[in-house]
Amino acid sequence: MKFTMESRLPCAPELMWDRVADTATFRLVSAPLMAFLSLDPGGFPKRWTAGGTYALSMRLFGRLPLGRHEITVLDIDPSARRLSTSERGMLIKSWKHTMQVKTDGSEGTLFRDELVVRSGVATPLIVAGAYFFFVYRHWRMGRLVRDGRLFT
Template structure:
């Protein structure tokens, strides 16, 4: 199952791209709904790296364990401000995710998520959860930008 979600954000597209490519932003916009903790020695690097696989623990609301989650960075295209991942986890057999940042033609950014989810018989349930999670991420990203907080946090663990 697949979906696309796009949000107009009140920030410079180049600055937004730098945030999307930052592992701290991933964690910041996911929390507190979903909390991801690195299982790798040394934690996550500051920027995602093509070809690398990152082992994470996934927690609903920071306290309900949902098992391991692995993110492999498939592509990063800086000129198109787009990158894609191939992910899997305890509950997820396949999660192919592409994020892109573009200009909105005015003074803001368009942030786009494309997601394809495969989890066998669990696909409809995982898909529904993913859709709600992405709604939350888009809402949280906009709120953090409007509150001037998106570019502050830099926790790595």
């Protein structure tokens, strides 16, 4: 099952692209709805690395354990401003996620998430949860950009 979500953000695409590969941004735009804790020795790297695999613990509202989650960064393409991952977890058999940053035709940014989930009979439930999470992430990202807190 596949879905795409796009948001227009009032910032330069170069600034937003710089944040996409930053692991602190991943955690910031997910909080406080979801908390991701690194299970890797040394914790999160500063930036995602193509070919890297990262083990995480997911927690709803920072407290309710949702199990282990693994992110493998498949590709980071700076010229296309695109980052693609392959992920899996407790109920998630296959989660292919692509984030892309483009100019919105003016001075802003078009941020796009594309997600393909395959998890058998659990797929509709996982997609519903992912959709809600992505709506939250896009809302939070927009708020952080407008408040000037994403680029500090």
